[in-house]
Amino acid sequence: MRVLVAVLPFAGHVAPMQALVRELTARGHDVRVYTGSAYRSRFEDAGASVLVWRMAPDFDEHALERTFPQLRGKKGPRQLLANVEHLFIRSAAGQAQDLLAEWRSEPWDMLLSETTSVGAALAAERTTAPWVSVAITPLSLPSTALPPSGLGIRPGRGPVGRFRDRALRVVSRALTRRLRTALDETRATAGLGPSPVPFEAAGFSPTLILATGSRSLDYRRPDPPPHLHYVGTLGVFAGTPHPQWWAEVEHATAPVVHVTQGTQNLNPDDLLRPALEALADEPVLVVASSGVAGHDRLPFPVPENVRVAGLLPHAELLPRTSVMITNGGWGGTLAALSSGVPLILAGGDLDKPEVAARVGWSGAGIDLRTGTPDARQISAAFRRIRSDPSFRAAAKAVGRELGEGGGVPRAVDLIEQVETPDPGESPSAASGA
Known part of the structure; x- marks a missing residue:
């Protein structure tokens, strides 16, 4: 396959995706990675070619405020909301622009992205290749029975606990209205209509979701989608030198x-x-x-x-x-x-x-x-x-x-099971791409 992998340039995002890239290239797939310039060599070492952020604002993960001044001084929940709005959502139109330019130049057979790469999700809607997403943070897929993810709140017990969780879901929708607005504005910039899914689900593929972690690290979901698979851990950075001591x-x-x-x-x-x-x-x-x-x-x-x-x-x-x-x-x-x-x-x-x-x-x-x-x-x-x-x-x-969970080998097995276009045919862009 020709695989395009989209990864936000954070160390914690790059490590598991690098492990997948290394396995994909070892199995003979042609892999391109879209990420920040700081991690070009990491993915080249894994056997991929690299497309760096151009229209999207390439940034230094250790100095985010230089590129996203809206994050300055934010801590706790305010930092989470600011990161989601400005770093993940509002940069997504530029990401999609970069990806669609690459698609027009050389289409891919599959798009593989981690779930905070909203730009990849937007690009997936405007291309014909299947899309697979990897949850490299705790699974935040919305549920009709759990409290909103990200707050660090365990599910309630009994009727009172279930009522509390239901109330929290209502409050969360009110508190995150700005994020839904940001997503719809970003989608409009990318040539798309209002989001067909809640913004919390924007980065999750309707075809295959690979979730790092395990069921015991995810609350008991009564409504897991059938295309969700827990794959354990995908590895950490290799090659870190030993300190002198x-x-x-x-x-x-x-x-x-x-x-x-x-x-x-x-x-x-x-x-x-x-x-x-x-x-x-x-x-x-x-x-x-x-x-x-x-x-x-x-x-x-x-x-x-x-x-x-x-x-x-x-x-x-x-x-x-x-x-x-x-x-x-x-x-x-x-x-x-x-x-x-x-x-x-x-x-x-x-x-x-x-x-x-x-x-x-x-x-x-x-x-x-x-x-x-x-x-x-x-x-x-x-x-x-x-x-x-x-x-x-x-x-x-x-x-x-x-x-x-099977780790990297099982994750790539599941990726390879997704139906893709005939490798001998060049997929054509969807209308508007």
């Missing part, structure tokens, strides 16, 4: 605790500082990540039992890890659970509260219910998770289920 991890006799704030919202005072303070007197080796390659120091003194690196080789670190303290990045969370590592989560922004709530619901970790915990809260959670074996047992159970 790596031998201390390999030969550690004390438990290893990994502390990370992921790769977004990297103010170390939010989680790194209080976590390192909480663990300073514990008989553990603390391995902390700053979240930026090459940034191997923190802007404050660290305790003697702490080692710091910008990024870390998770595939080798996590099997040696006793507990992970994290802001709840989905990729890192899935990687930890795949290794049976229980979690302490401080999810404060974007999809992080949702991740923390789902892990807490599964029993595989503790949701601190804040993105800025103090040392006392972290210390109490750490001692609880170390003394209660149920957390590790639940983490191992979730890890087994993630493994049963």
Whole structure:
């Protein structure tokens, strides 16, 4: 097949899609990737050709405010709404313009996109190739029986809980009216009419949805679509070098605790500082990540039992890890659970509260219910998770289920089962493309 893969240029989005691209090219498919210039080499290394954002505003994920000043000063739910409106929705017309120009130049047999790539969804409506979407964040597909996704709220129980969830869905529609307006305006710019689906479902394919994670990390849905498949974890970045002190991890006799704030919202005072303070007197080796390659120091003194690196080789670190303290990045969370590592989560922004709530619901970790915990809260959670074996047992159970999802090979098997145009024929653009 000729496959066009659309990926927003964020580290957490790129890693799972890169794994799919690598498998597709290994199976002989011709893959083009549409993403930001910062990740050109990542996908070229995976065997794909790369089309970078042109009409869409290419951006630096570590300095979003330079390109999207509307995000400046936003935190928590306000940050989530601003990101969805300006970064995901209003940039989508430019993305669609780029993709449709590529389609006219050289059509593809299949479009594969991650679910925050709204521009790919718009392009899919104006081309004739089938479209597959990959949920690289917690599955946010709307449900008639669950609270709105993204708020970090678990489903209610009993009649009162169901009434609360129904009320939350009504309130959510009112609070997100601006996002629906933004989507319809963006669709008009792209030459399309009003959205035929709720904006929460705009990035989900009607043909095939591949959801990272597992059923135990998604609330029980009474209405899952038949084309939804949970595929476990799709991998993390490979090739991260070992820090100079790596031998201390390999030969550690004390438990290893990994502390990370992921790769977004990297103010170390939010989680790194209080976590390192909480663990300073514990008989553990603390391995902390700053979240930026090459940034191997923190802007404050660290305790003697702490080692710091910008990024870390998770595939080798996590099997040696006793507990992970994290802001709840989905990729890192899935990687930890795949290794049976229980979690302490401080999810404060974007999809992080949702991740923390789902892990807490599964029993595989503790949701601190804040993105800025103090040392006392972290210390109490750490001692609880170390003394209660149920957390590790639940983490191992979730890890087994993630493994049963099949990962990259099963995801690509499902992609290959989608009916596509005859490879010998050149698909023609739909009317208006």
